[in-house]
Amino acid sequence: MIRTVSRVALAAASVIAIASPALAHMTFETAQSAPGEEFRGVLVLPHGCDGAPTDTVRVTLPQGFVDVSAEAKDGWTLETPGTDGQVGQIVWSGGAVPDDGHETFAFTGTFAGDLPETDIVFAVEQMCGDVALGWEPAVSLGDAPADHGHHGGDTITVGDLELTGAFARATLPNAPVAGGYVTVTNTGEDADRLVSAQSSFSPDVQIHEMAVVNDVMQMRQLPEGLEIPAGETVTLAPGGLHMMFMNISAPFVEGETVPVTLVFEKAGEVEIALAVQAFGASGMDHSAHEGH
Ligand SMILES: [Cu+2]
Incomplete structure (x- = not known):
């Protein structure tokens, strides 16, 4: 029996899951x-x-x-x-x-x-x-991405989908993985599906959910991707659904952006920029966009 638990309960547990051996990778302290x-x-x-x-x-x-x-x-x-x-x-x-x-x-x-x-x-x-x-x-051996693409605070439209609030959190110096978050609203009449994601920061960007399995909090890859039902909004957020950047090639630095290309079954591909917030940020603080 698997049940999805509330975001509040997951917030603390997700830190433990990221540090678990199954997800720890060997990396270089400095990889640039x-x-x-x-x-x-x-x-x-x-x-x-x-x-x-x-x-x-x-x-x-x-x-x-x-x-x-x-x-x-x-x-x-x-x-x-x-x-x-x-x-x-x-x-x-x-x-x-x-x-x-x-x-x-x-x-x-x-x-x-x-x-x-x-x-x-x-x-x-x-x-x-x-x-x-x-x-x-x-x-x-390359520069940090020169083209930072769209501003993290913008709304990006692709097909019937609207993407808002794309962000990531800064990583600690040796962190092998990083999470990415975005809100997707499907204004169309048909369900769509986030099938994969790619980024220059990671050779393997996965789509994960958090779930309790036998009373143990786990993050699990969604091999079929993530459905975006017609007329609904799906939020990827800390402690819940997220993009997982495996074996990152460089730390995520606060104030910079991380490009990621999302591939949707119907709407197609769209590149967005995740605005990197402070380590531990919830993504709910929009002060970074004041005066924008
Ligand atoms: Cu994950």
């Missing part, structure tokens, strides 16, 4: 650089492997990441195998990070000047005995 620039990659272990301590961390370096040096750690063996004098992998082994430890592993290198201004993925294996977890933390 540029072609030709030196980069210090600091990987933060999100957790062990299902309770077991982490004993090996192996990073496979992408093409074009050169002049690499890895930082040794007390109690760990450091190896940097490679070919032709180029480091191909960095392997820390023989240590033990408990499941609840948040140890960091760091290295420095330079992105080649001829790399494209896109996201560069580092493949990371986290091993705990026989169990291995795979991660793909990325570094963005």
